[in-house]
Amino acid sequence: MSEKLVPKRQYTDEFKVEAIRLAEAVGQHEAARRLGVPVATLGNWSRRSRNAKSIGDVDSHEVKSTRSTRSINDLEAENSRLRKELASARLDIEILRKATAYFVKGSR
Template identity: 60%
Template sequence: MGEKGVPNRRYTDEFRVEAARLANSVGHNEAARRLGLPVATLGNWARKQREGGAATPGAAASVSRAKPGVSELEAEVSRLRKELASAKLDVEILSKATAYFAKGSR
């Protein structure tokens, strides 16, 4: 076990690249919270991607393509739909919790 009880895990090259992209778009702290990763690990991946073009050597070829294939686009759409569904569920839960706590504070 590492610091704060986070076990040592192995991540795929694709996961590291996508996690670094997420960190660059929403911030390292928010991305680390969403993915359940240590902030330092995510920061290292993002820094390596900026410096070397990819988080790992094997991922460089998949990231640097000019036009992704149809199956890659379909996978991206599927991932985004799942992410949207998760975000909608989060909003629904928060709105119900807000209503519950607002009712109790009267």
């Protein structure tokens, strides 16, 4: 019987911080399910974060603030791009809905 080796996944510090925040909001199991990470891994990150805070280790990777240093213009440009992409996706969905209805009606 051969065992499948699962490659070790690397997560960014920002991802870990946001995962911990999500776990605090909705619970560890739900956060792990949503993010696709093992519950034990998320628990380890949370525990390390709590220990670092209690010791006063502000320089810890898990505790660092992840404030964005991007300019407002960059954020507005990205927001505009995402709105256009969402509008395009909604249009695609509407076209597919109408096409599906047309073909279903024609097959009767």
